[in-house]
Amino acid sequence: MKTLVAVLGLSLFYLCMAEVQQPDQDSKTPVTASLCTCACDTTDTQFNLQLFLALRKMEIRLEKTEKQLEDMKKEVQGQRVAFGASLGSLGGTTGPFNTDITLTYKNVYANTGAYNPATGIFTAPVKGVYYFSFSGHNFSSKPMGLRLMKNAVQMVTVYNHPAGNRHETATNGMTLQLEVGDQVCMWLRAGTWIVDNDNNHSTFIGYLLFPL
Ligand SMILES: *[C@@H]1O[C@H](CO)[C@@H](O)[C@H](O)[C@H]1NC(C)=O
Ligand SMILES: *[C@@H]1O[C@H](CO)[C@@H](O)[C@H](O)[C@H]1NC(C)=O
DSSP: OHHHHHHHHHHHHHHHHHHHHSOOSOTTSOOOOHHHHHTOOSOHHHHHHHHHHHHHHHHHHHHHHHHHHHHHHHHHHHTOOEEEEEOHHHHOEEOOOSSOEEOOOOEEEEEOSSEETTTTEEEOSSSEEEEEEEEEEEETTSOEEEEEEETTEEEEEEEEOOOSSOEEEEEEEEEEEEOTTOEEEEEEOTTOOEEOOTTOOSEEEEEEEEEO
């Protein structure tokens, strides 16, 4: 009889170990040790076994939680996307040119890295809904045309018609849904110009509203 109990106890122990060592993928189903708990009586060995299993279960849950927390941290960090830049005094007067050109806003105020000030191109690091806005300034003896481009397709625009000799500012913006790798930038329309100076009139900003 004693031998039978010992053999049964040992096999239950291995069964339980097998179960606790293979935590299920679905966190909604808790690691089960029901086979063990129902078979327990008050002997010390079985009590210790129960305690061991309870601790092991907790350990597995803790490991899972730590992993989830780590993943969430990474996710949140990847979702911090923003930049703001102006042409600034580095910009001076740009244009007019025969063709559209990409404006490079080199005076960077903030940038999590998705905006490249050397090329003027913003590349979406995560799929999501983003907001972009821009403003442009110039003397109205010549027109100014700005185009917010997504993958070389115009999304929105502003156009200041020539209107004598006064300072003009124009601004616009749009909420855009972007896939990873989508590129957003500003084009200066052919035959128009834009200016900036230390006052930072001509700006381009963008940020992630929420990921999808
Ligand atoms: C554009 O306008 C600014 C004033 O906002 C002026 O200083 C600048 O000379 C103008 N650009 C040109 C090429 O005239
Ligand atoms: C324009 O931007 C530059 C660089 O960020 C800053 O040093 C300067 O103070 C800004 N000018 C104004 C008038 O805000």
